[in-house]
Amino acid sequence: MPNINEFKSRLRGGGARANQFKVTLPFPGYAQVGGETSDLAFLCRATAVPGQTVGNVPIPFRGRVLNIAGDRTFEPWSITVLNDTDFKLYRAFERWMNGINNMTDNEGLTNPVDYQVDAFVDQLDRNGSTLKTYTLRGTFPTTLAPIDLSYSDNSAVETFSCTFRYQYFETDTTT
Numbered sequence: 001m002p003n004i005n006e007f008k009s010r011l012r013g014g015g016a017r018a019n020q021f022k023v024t025l026p027f028p029g030y031a032q033v034g035g036e037t038s039d040l041a042f043l044c045r046a047t048a049v050p051g052q053t054v055g056n057v058p059i060p061f062r063g064r065v066l067n068i069a070g071d072r073t074f075e076p077w078s079i080t081v082l083n084d085t086d087f088k089l090y091r092a093f094e095r096w097m098n099g100i101n102n103m104t105d106n107e108g109l110t111n112p113v114d115y116q117v118d119a120f121v122d123q124l125d126r127n128g129s130t131l132k133t134y135t136l137r138g139t140f141p142t143t144l145a146p147i148d149l150s151y152s153d154n155s156a157v158e159t160f161s162c163t164f165r166y167q168y169f170e171t172d173t174t175t
Helices: 004-010 036-043 088-100
Strands: 021-024 044-046 052-061 064-074 077-082 117-124 130-144 159-165 168-173
Touching: 021 036, 036 044, 036 077, 036 088, 064 168, 088 130
Parallel strands: none
Antiparallel strands: 021 117, 044 077, 052 064, 077 159, 117 130, 130 159, 130 168
């Protein structure tokens, strides 16, 4: 029968902590004014390790169904950001999206290399060392959520979310 000491020995390092992470997202050159990447490393309040699904292809055969593996798809990736009084990051996301599709004339960049970047999510240990890195290849924003305003939120810093699509991700264990 397993006991608490055996359980404790399996939970190396005390377990990975959900609040120990860093997001690195280099903005395309046209969306930068400077410092957005380093600011985001501090002001990104929440994110997730990217999700994935291997599809199913059902093949009917004589009254039975043979299920085989289909294509892999990747879930959209989102971040939640604390807003500063300069709206620096929010404005950078607006510039990025405007470059993809301009609000006034519906034109935009056509070469994916010009608006897609590689994003990084690092899972950290309690000492700030990287345990695991996820590299999201070909990332670009698809949704910039509104910033909720309310007279009843006296003691809160504004936050906003941004959702991205990416081509695929790679993962690497560094320890």
